[in-house]
Structures are given as structure tokens and as C-alpha cells.
Amino acid sequence: MAQRERYGVDAPGVVAAMLALGAVLAAAAWPVAAGLSSLAGTTVGVLAAVVLGCYALSFWVATGWMVIGSFWGKRRAWNRLLDAAGLCGGERVLEVGPGRGQVLTVAARRLTTGRAVGVDVWRAKDQAGNGPQALVDNLTAAGVAGRVDVVTGDMRRLPFPSGSFDLALACLAVHNLPAADQAVALTEILRVLAPGGRLILLDFRRTDHFAAVLRESGARDVVRGRRRWFNYPPVRVVTAAKGPDGTSAENLDGRSRPAASSPGIDARHAGDRGRSLVE
Numbered sequence: 001m002a003q004r005e006r007y008g009v010d011a012p013g014v015v016a017a018m019l020a021l022g023a024v025l026a027a028a029a030w031p032v033a034a035g036l037s038s039l040a041g042t043t044v045g046v047l048a049a050v051v052l053g054c055y056a057l058s059f060w061v062a063t064g065w066m067v068i069g070s071f072w073g074k075r076r077a078w079n080r081l082l083d084a085a086g087l088c089g090g091e092r093v094l095e096v097g098p099g100r101g102q103v104l105t106v107a108a109r110r111l112t113t114g115r116a117v118g119v120d121v122w123r124a125k126d127q128a129g130n131g132p133q134a135l136v137d138n139l140t141a142a143g144v145a146g147r148v149d150v151v152t153g154d155m156r157r158l159p160f161p162s163g164s165f166d167l168a169l170a171c172l173a174v175h176n177l178p179a180a181d182q183a184v185a186l187t188e189i190l191r192v193l194a195p196g197g198r199l200i201l202l203d204f205r206r207t208d209h210f211a212a213v214l215r216e217s218g219a220r221d222v223v224r225g226r227r228r229w230f231n232y233p234p235v236r237v238v239t240a241a242k243g244p245d246g247t248s249a250e251n252l253d254g255r256s257r258p259a260a261s262s263p264g265i266d267a268r269h270a271g272d273r274g275r276s277l278v279e
């Protein structure tokens, strides 16, 4: 029987804690209401029960939202982002922190002659069931294993020569680093991009800082998009390009004229589509 792709929920510890907290609050509502009713009257007791119930419900809603984002929202968002990126299929693509490969499979499906690499340290606390074998299994199930390399490595010290990639992706990965190391990872990602290469980063925290670091590091056309609500917490997309030396910036968002692209990147295609990558 054909293998199926199997992905894991992000931040499983947080999901479990929020579910448990919701359960504790819901369980506490009745005894707290009964106790307060006898001490301060029925109205106070009922109000306390309603407040606790609302908190419990909000934890459960947020948990469901996280699960939906992990399994469905993310895939849909990246399909749209990579459609808008207008890949020609020959790119060399890097994803830092691919985990079990929700995003890497979406990218690899768009490649023909190109290749993708996923580099990760496989932290189980960041994604349930994380590991290189889980990624290989999903790539195999998606039928793209032949065009993807799976590498164990740290995004702060990428084991690739400078200028190795045309497109770098980071989905809910950079925020996992200590704040002081996030800039290190971003400059490292820029280092391994070829001139004209592009970065698409999606995250829920410190995206303003990421955009600032990219600008300070010399990236071109750095754009931080609007808040997107398919995930909890809501996320933003940051896009940037490594400018082709001495020429105008790469077109990333369909608003400016595309400059010469790096080998393997079809900048003309991206420009022709005229679609905004970050809205």
C-alpha cells in the first residue's frame, strides 16, 4: 500500500499544556462557583463560573487553531506563497528547520531540474515526531525524495558554501533560536544565497526584528507582510532578496521591475505574474 504523508503538530508541549489548562479551568468552574455562591451569593458564584468557563474555552479554541494551522493552514499558505514566487523549477532551494517537511514537500513538488535541501537539528519539542527519518518518509510518500537532500545541521552555521541557493525558506523556525542568535541565522541564510537569491520567511514572533536585521545585512526589497490568521498565534511573512551585485534589486513583490536573476531563478516569470508575495 502507498505510504501516506504524516505531519506533526508544532510545539506539542504548548498544545498539551493549553489543553490541560483549559481542562483544569473547566473542572474548577463548578466547585469555585458553589463555594463563592455560599460565601458571596449566587450572582458572584455564577459570574466566577462564567469567567472560568470562558477562559477554558479560549484555551481550547487556541489549541484547535494551532492544530488546524499546523496541519492545513501552513500548507495552504505556502502553496500560495510559492505560486506567487513563480519558480521555474530549476532552483536550488534551502529550507532551514523543515521538521517533518510540510513546507519542503510543497517546494520540492515545484522543482523539475532543481534540488532542495532541508537542514535541521530535529528538536522534538518544536514539532511532534520530528526527525530526519520522518522527513525522508514524507518526501518519499510525496514522491519527491529523489530531488531533496536531508541534512542534519544548525541554521546558525550552515554547512554550505556561500552562494549555494537561489531560494531559502524558513517556516516557524527562526523564532526557536535564542534572540541573540536569530541575527546570526539570518545573516548565515543570506550568505548561502546566490546574488539575486530570495528568502521567504514565515513566523509569529519578532518578524519586525528579522526584517531589520535583513536590511542591516544588506538584503534588498525587504518586505514584512500583514498579519495572517490561519495560524495561532497569527503569523507574518517576511521576504527579501540578495541583490545582484551592483544592479537594482530583485523583484519580490511584483511592484518593481525585476532585475537580472541568479542562475536557476526565473525572475521574469515572477514579474510577469504581477502578484504580490506578501500582502
Ligand SMILES: C[S@@+](CC[C@H](N)C(=O)[O-])C[C@H]1O[C@@H](n2cnc3c(N)ncnc32)[C@H](O)[C@@H]1O
Pocket: 010, 011, 074, 096, 097, 098, 099, 100, 101, 102, 103, 119, 120, 121, 122, 123, 124, 126, 127, 130, 153, 154, 155, 156, 170, 171, 172, 173, 176, 177
Ligand atoms: C515549529 S518547527 C517547523 C517545522 C517546519 N518548518 C514546518 O513549518 O512544518 C521548527 C523547526 O525548526 C527546527 N530548528 C530549531 N532550531 C534549529 C536550528 N538551530 N537549526 C536548524 N533547525 C532548527 C526544529 O528542529 C523544527 O524542526
